[in-house]
Amino acid sequence: MAGRASAEGGRPRVVVVGAGLSGLTAAERLCADRPDLDVVVVDAADRAGGKILTTTFNGIPLDCAADAFLARVPEGLELCRRLGLAEQLVSPAQRSAFVWSHGRLRRLPEGLVLGVPTDLDALEASGIVSSAGVARAAEDLERTTPPARHHVSPDDAGSPSGSPSGEGTHGGADESVGALVRRHLGDEVTERLVAPLLGGVNAGDADDLSVAAGAPQLAAAAASDQASLIRGLRRQLAERSDPDAPVFFGLPQGTTTLITALVRALPAGTVRLGWPVQRLTPLAGGGFRLDGPDGDLLEADAVVMAVPSFVAARLLGDLGAAELDAVVDGLASLEWASVAMVSLAVPTDGLTHPLDGSGYLVPAPERAFVTACSFASSKWAHLRRDGTALLRVSAGHAGDGDDAVQRSDEDIVAAVCADLRTHIGLEVAPTAVRITRWPTSLPQYRPGHLERCRSWQQTVAATLPGVWLTGASFEGLGLPACIRQGTQAATEAAAAV
Template sequence: MTAGAPRVAVVGGGITGLVAAYRVRTALGPDAQITIVEASDRLGGTLRTVDIAGGPLDVGAEAFIGRRPEVPELMAELGITDQLVHPAGKRPSIYSGGELHPMPAGTLMGIPATASSMRGLVEESTLRRIEDDATSAFKWTPGSDVSVAELVGGRFGEQVLRRSVDPLLGGVYSGLSDSIGVRAALPTLAAALDSGAPNLSAAVAAALPTPSAGPVFGALRGGYSALVDALIAATDSITVLGTRVSSLIGERRGWRVDPVGHFDVVILAVPAPSLSAILADTVPDAADAAADIELASSVVVAMSVPGDTELPDNSGVLVATDAGLSAKAFTFSSRKWTHLATRDTVLLRASLGRFGDDGPLDLTDEQLVESAVRDLATVTGLEIRPNSTVVQRWRGGLPQYAPGHLDRVADIEAAVRDVPGLAVAGAWSHGVGVPACVASATRAAAHVCEVAR
């Protein structure tokens, strides 16, 4: 219980921090003094919308999972439901072996339940490995965790990993099957294995989601900046930009947030390495666990190309990791989103960089554009000269959910749970997507508001 108007610090101005601040405002009312402290020079984190060819385009996250309710419900609260849009329904293709292939159907993050789904994408020897899975000896220890590569590569082979699984994991985590654990990234598969699935194929079949009648993805007509701006306006907080919090010190009542000042309660909505640094002296067990969560970096090159450019009739192209290209994916934005297809120009995005490879970050903007255009020509056969480009670097943009990730998250949350007036949240915890970040922020805000009231 605080005396007078509660003073709340939200450290981190990404989507998690903004939602946490908004939830605190709605719970504590207009008298609460809310301060958002952000290390960079802007709010929004890995959500960023730029103007290109006279209109908005996201150069960070661009969509959210449609079957989760958090984002549409938040948009309704903020009065921006009219911003909700859905994709055109086109599927991506996969570039492998020098040609485009249809995205395999009936897979779980690219892991097949049957060999037939991989036909044409992998060689016959790999198809036989998948078919033999049903009769090969299989062992899984319930509760265990391994990398996706160890599980899937050991049963189905490298081609399935590099041509089907890695392209999808690269899109979600900017990672590889080697850097992502089964239990955190594929919980339904882990559950099927724990339940005694006789082989990997059977586990994948049991873990496949029930087809949804509604759209798989959603987005905002004006880009994610529409959501960010609405949250900022509704929260009415004090914003401190360009300030990195170095430590958190418990005081007789509340916390000293260095170098900002005293607050009654604090929400830390920062990446795992920053969380570890801030809590090193105050909650060392949480800091130690957070230090083990690594980050991946990436680059997005957004392009406007002539309106008569005939891109393939797909939402984009995922690039196999054995294809020898720098780009990991292309999003054909004007094909994927109907609201972008009405423009006079064609919009697309190239994505480069994965976990363990920071090389793209060191290239100049000109070199990145040249690389993206060169790979685009290889993938599509089109020689394209962009009318305009925007390069966005995301250094440490996405956490890697490595084997044992859920245990690390549990250790962080257990260490913080009984610390009065402190909560933590972020993409490092229970999902990297925007809906998961909204849910994480909502839980953190509810926790500190119990103390602040």
């Protein structure tokens, strides 16, 4: 329907732009906490979920992107409890994984935290790093004063003064994960373990990734023992109440279960799909107008923007407000990696390597098209089928441009199968293949990212009161971090409207 849609019955209206996990969480929280509000969620796409998608593959629901979330960060489990999904949660059947290293798959040693080893005997036994690499890592335990930072540019410092930059930095200016781990444990551990593990999460480069934003657990360990990262991590592990508690949770019908449950929790008709916001305009008497498709309009008292940074940059940039220039430039310059997720069904007897782990990672020095491969039917008991293995392969890395998503299907399948032949001895053609392209899908947080985000959010709050920026572009891209940020935006909007 073209024309003006004003708030129903004069109720204050909040429009959430983006029906990904962050936006839907915000909407669910707003509806639950403020039933007096008229909440509308709009999304450009013809489905809700954004980067979350499960479709049927080889007769089974199989995720096209996220298939698990961290159990340690409480917001994921909490939301599942709110939505009545907690009983359905499952944990991976396989806890160990491999890394492709020096010509074969080697099992990752026990005691890794985001790739940083806490058990150096296990590290040595794994054969993933050389004896010299293990000896260099062991220096971390001898140290009584913090290892010097090699280089802190003003850009890296997180704040112009180099003062504490907030969450995860605990009194030190933010730096890259690579810089932190290299100075504590050396280059080999960084390149052979930490970089592939973190790259498996955000398809980025550890030397460019903010510790505070991308690896807050390492930032907390470094803050708790500034001389020894290993000691700081061992202390964290010792404080865990149950060392056997699950590390990840997943949903047997796929992560889309979460999206379906969130949409169901909203009043009917709350979510409008195929509704790209083309323009956001502040109204003279307060509130905002959102221009949608075909002349359709929405008026809102508050707007929660849960869209990727480049979309927020465009919508804010169109306002032409000089006060927002730095925010628009900052949002527009945030880099994103593009990845392809390739699902394959292969006969189990067509592989020479046993799939006795959750999957493997490929470090940059061993550069291949495949950056990670999940042995999905070994990782998850509910995906197990006699005679058929399901694999989920990731390709694409920050800095590669759109290579992984721009190649043709044939080219992607050929490159993936060639790598699988080398890595796990794939000797037969897959019986089914599904390619999901995710262009500009994983934000790359540079050092100082959290500090910059807070400054953008503060500027928007001061210049455009009633607008909130939230989602994976800001304080974490994992599912629990998106839930936390959506909830936070909703709480602030509910208090303000």
